Amino acid sequence: MSRLAIKICGLSTPETVGAAVSAGASHIGFVHFAKSPRHVEADQIRGLAAHAPAHIEKVAVVVDPTDEMLGELVGAGALTALQLHGKESPQRVAAIRARFGLPVWKAIAVKTRADIDSASAYVGAADLLLFDAKTPDGAALPGGMGLRFDWTLLRGLAIPAPWGLSGGLSSDNVVEAICISGARLIDISSGVESAPGIKSVDKIMAFCKAVSAC
Numbered sequence: 001m002s003r004l005a006i007k008i009c010g011l012s013t014p015e016t017v018g019a020a021v022s023a024g025a026s027h028i029g030f031v032h033f034a035k036s037p038r039h040v041e042a043d044q045i046r047g048l049a050a051h052a053p054a055h056i057e058k059v060a061v062v063v064d065p066t067d068e069m070l071g072e073l074v075g076a077g078a079l080t081a082l083q084l085h086g087k088e089s090p091q092r093v094a095a096i097r098a099r100f101g102l103p104v105w106k107a108i109a110v111k112t113r114a115d116i117d118s119a120s121a122y123v124g125a126a127d128l129l130l131f132d133a134k135t136p137d138g139a140a141l142p143g144g145m146g147l148r149f150d151w152t153l154l155r156g157l158a159i160p161a162p163w164g165l166s167g168g169l170s171s172d173n174v175v176e177a178i179c180i181s182g183a184r185l186i187d188i189s190s191g192v193e194s195a196p197g198i199k200s201v202d203k204i205m206a207f208c209k210a211v212s213a214c
């Protein structure tokens, strides 16, 4: 079986980019959303991405982005994928993929089985579906809040698209999450932080070490 893919999301310093790479992450994520404590501008993303080798995937996380915003991010040149974390429709996802020429991930906000079922509308439009915990109505952020959902909802998932698991993961629960869900790509943000937006090198190392046991 292929090695598990790990995305460390919400990086904002060269030191923590380096830690993610050394620890064995396959993907690094940069949040471009002004309300987030992890927000980084397009030029910062370019600078941070330069601290990771070419084989590491560099993913920008955006929420209901305009084409202008995406043009600026993609134009900076460092990205290998876009992660859409808002209420983008399947048509909008497909249009972004066609226009910007990068693989597009669609985050699916999950609380119930109906949310998992809703993901099938994105098959063919998105390159990867990222199942993440639904945040409460009125929450400040649509992701990165350390919330988890019932991982058994993913057991035996037979969706014809690559997918990943996100939401509320940590070095303490990730092995259980992988065993229950069968995920082959996992994504983490606040579980490797010492405070909102402040990534911890030690927690990144511990998380990747825990995953390597799977």
Ligand SMILES: O=C(O)c1ccccc1NCC(=O)[C@H](O)[C@H](O)COP(=O)(O)O
Pocket: 009, 010, 029, 031, 033, 036, 037, 038, 061, 062, 063, 085, 132, 141, 142, 143, 144, 145, 146, 147, 166, 167, 168, 169, 187, 188, 189, 190, 191
């Ligand atoms: O992390 C953010 O601040 C954020 C803001 C707006 C949209 C998405 C955001 N994060 C998305 C991610 O990819 C997170 O890694 C994912 O939601 C899991 O977060 P966590 O539960 O904190 O591990």
